[in-house]
Amino acid sequence: MTSADLLLHPVRLRIVRAFLGDRALTTSALAAELADVPAASLYRHVARLVDAGVLHVVAERRVRGALERTYVLRQAAAAIAPDELTTMSPDEHRRAFMVFVAGLLGDLDRYLARGAVDPIRDGASYRMAGLWLDDAEFAELLRELTRVLQPALAKPPAPGRKRRLLATVLLPSDEAPTTGVRKSKRRSS
Template sequence: MERGVLMASNALNSLLNPVRMNILQLFLENETETVKRIAEELPDLPPASLYRHVNKLVEDEIIEVCAEYKIRGTVEKVYRLKNDPSLHFYAFAMTLLRDFDKYLQNKDYDLVQDRIDFQSYALYLSDQECDELVQTLRETLHKMADTKSGGGERRLRKFSFAVIPGDEKGK
């Protein structure tokens, strides 16, 4: 098996762990993290388990040490998500799965009433048409993102999309 395929497989298996997915979420929100900051965000995670999960993420080449600082005789490591497109996509997909799983934990969920929708469209677009579509979506989403909750009927809704070239045969 090629090294890149093996790395991607290890990374995916590592990210399927719910604790490591929670840790990864922090890296998606902040460019860098320390074990101390992760512990503050995940207070129910015992320190030994936290270190084990962080080390596994390093071992599977999902995160890397980007800085080290001496603090009172110990070394504090600063970590960041590795710059690997497959990891970023896995994180994106896993975030969607985690959010949907959280939604399904609510016993009274109603897909129609809650306006749950997920679709995949196969579109034949030139590069220019694709750029225009993405720009229109971004402008619309940025306009909507500027709205405040304001109570009432408004509720938080997450909108995610990915643009990926398709396989003409398999679409």
């Protein structure tokens, strides 16, 4: 099974996402977060992720005669390798993107179902921007984003911290630059 096949299953993707942010979870804690996933299915998918090295057991303890394991995510194993990305067909990329977007929609649905949502207070947003960058400028942007995000990604869970999910999509546009530069018009009051 390729890493894309492993990771792009909707339930396994939700499991991986639950561990983002340097979290250590037991299967019972995971089951509480993914309450809509049947227990047998959840355990089966966790086992597949462990077998593939995506999840790693960091602790075990006996609870009422059963062995309870605590897992963490192995970030390097939780991504589709660049060489595999380059061999994926357009349909496989489309499927991967649809699973990714479906995961985001699921996260949004769960956020909205909490009731009394306030995107400003909660820091929830979604935006799109168009950037005109040559390859060197684009590479610099990616380096800067990494530099800015790295310290935040390294912060462990702690009292007072909320886990926040950051999703990015970078797509080239087929739009060619126009010869003239448009200037924005400002209205005066």
